Amino acid sequence: MPRLRFAPSPTGYLHVGGARTALFNWLYARRHGGVFVLRIEDTDVERSQAEMVTGILDGLRWLGIDWDEGPEIGGPHAPYYQSQRLDRYRAAARQLLDSGQAFEDGGAIRFKVPPGKTSFADSVHGPIEFDNEHIESFVILRSDTHPTYHLSVVVDDIDMAITHVVRGDDHISNTPKQVLLYQAFGKTPPAFAHVPLIMGADKQRLSKRHGATSVMEYETLGYLPEAMVNFLALLGWGTGSNDELLTKDELIQRFDLDGISGGNAVFNTEKLDWFNHQYLLKLTDNELTSRLQAQRPGAWDLGKDAAWSARVLALLRPRCKRLTDYRDQLAPFFVDPASYDADGVKKHLSAPGMAAHLAALKDAYATVAPFDEASTEQALRALADARGLKAAALIHGTRLAMTGRMVSPGIFEMLVLLGRDRVLSRLDALATHLANDPTS
């Protein structure tokens, strides 16, 4: 049975690269009915922080990546924190020292790299070989008796019976050292798969200056975890077919280490946005509403009138790619404009007589019946005609009156959803505003 692990170091949050690595491991384990282990590599006391563990766990949970063994749930190979396994590493170092495969150097213990070549099969890159002369006699146990990364991963992967190591490309040059350790312990190394790194738009390694790199920041930005998972899965991996919109189950069914490509992948935010929009579209009104509430509790109350809410959402769905877009575009449906877009006022309301035109429209709308899309449109066009205006001029003015903005869903649909009372008061408010201070 395949056993895979994700072994983050709690020196930072869960970034998108780590998230994808975790996802690949998880996908493979789920695909093959294996076990997915989560292990915390906190042997660097100086840099590890307990809060970071929580952050990483939250990130995984948000993405829906669950672990079979690890923090909070334990398992047959507990503990899953390296800081709690120190005795194991010390014993392992002792063992290598006793067998003459390691030596002391100024209080630390170094591995004695034998001459020859070290090679391993990589599921992504094929066979890779290093000449041992390029491998220094690396430290395995520091003078403070804490293990270094190389020793602890190997000891733990052996202890935890890990069969597949799927990790970032940047570990390729570490691998021969670890293979050497497996050999020193008389063990067979696991299968390795080194996945290419994720780069920013400038092809440089993803870092803070590229914007959001923590997966949880993407939640804040209004992305759906299922969109993130789909997008991340396809960064550096292809299904072999042209399908791209894949559910988690479909990803599991199709995932394969062979399909991982060898070159670095650029994180393309436009495509993430597209995925997110697609997943947002799949949500039912109820689901969407609860996601919005979860994102910002109490923001707008969409629960009051289901039929009305459904119509509002239908108007916004094609226009919102992220949950945060809803937060923004929902506003006009709940609150009167606090101000009017300055460019909009200048462009659409500066013509003389606009206040009077809007007042006239208000009068027309006070009596138009029924107050539906067809009638409100007909009334507006008739009024524009009568006053020698282009309908568009009145429409833009009305949009400003209703939303304060230059951009909104179709105005007649909005009028109906706002209801006659609010339409009249908002028209009145803008007309008054213009009459008092036409330049602002």
Add this chain to the structure above:
RNA sequence: GUCCCCGUCGUCCAGAGGCCUAGGACGUGGCCCUUUCAAGGCUAAAACACGGGUUCGAAUCCCGUCGGGGACGCCA
């Protein structure tokens, strides 16, 4: 500097010697729709880094060059 990995449209992924006049998606351009912005429909442009081989035949195999990335810590 040394070692390692990688090199197909702007980006992600197909392509594992003939099916390729290189396919899909995102993005981009144009047209349609239209009260703005989106969405939608139609449509277009866009790539095998370069040079040598091998072969009847190469995007696919080999070598070199160039380019990009990574690693060289008592960090992980």
